[in-house]
Amino acid sequence: MRRLLLTLVLLGTGLAHAGDLPETDWLELMPKSDQKALEAMPEIDHNSPEANGTFTDKGGLKQSKGLPAVMYSTKTVAAMNHKQVRMGGYPVPLETDGKGRSTLFFLVPYPGACIHVPPPPPNQLVLVRYPKGLKLDDIYTPLWVSGTLKIEAVNNDLADAAYALDAAQVRVVQESDL
Template identity: 75%
Template sequence: MRRTLLACSLALLTGLAHAADIPETDWLQLMPPSDRKALEEMPEIDHNSPEAAGTFTQKQGGLKQKGKLPPVMFSTRTVAALDGKQIRLGGYPVPLENDARGRVTEFFLVPYPGACIHVPPPPPNQIVLVRYPKGMKIDDIYSPLWVTGKLKVEKVSNEMADAAYAMDEAKVRAVQDSDL
């Protein structure tokens, strides 16, 4: 009996240690190899647009992509092995919903800052919808976040963007200087 309790205690402590030590997932791991290859071979993209000049408006489509971009820039293809996997992903928030106190409760996590005004925006398989009912104050979309939780393959589409992944019940925190 004592050995069983000891074994259970060690398993629990090991599990907690592993949860704290989840390695960072690289954004490119969210893309199937064929998409990564297509992205590497993609021609240079022109950034001359109203958004690039700082005149972004919601009517221009938010993160939704328009124009003549290569198909990989619209890809919703995912990596099935990541479905249900605990990951830690660093990225930048694009706030979507706030609670009554003004705290962000839902946001898109994207791989680079300013994606809501950058041209072109990331492909859907490089956008993760994070549902965070606890909410958090986000003063600066250019400040990176760590998001840790169970990744789900889930296609989400709204006025702002299309995403191929989502996370619920994630842990969210600002990236600190000590993380770098």
């Protein structure tokens, strides 16, 4: 009887399976002080060589100089370290396996973050490690990524991130999810 009650409670809260984790909002990765700074930030000009498809040797995701400090923020939320999460976002592929599946990619909160500048702050970029790999045909395809989130400074030629996620599951968002 006790096991049945526990199962019913878990099913009722949507936590019966790892795939049923509640969605983690991107703003949960950002301290409240950064959230307030973003709200007060002036509009950013997107007229840059990267926006037109011209990239520097270092790639288009690196932050340009002169933006408000919050756009460079690596401040993290300690409660998110080693937390099981399910996040929605868009892939920026970094490495693929021999079968062309993405095994390492940045997850970003909005589509096109790899071509529109400025990119999100480092505390809004997540490096995803997924050894199983996922075939990605389009970087504008939204994904669900579930696994263990860690506070980890990542410095890549393409971008800097303040978090990394060891993914247990990665799948394309379906219309039925919305």
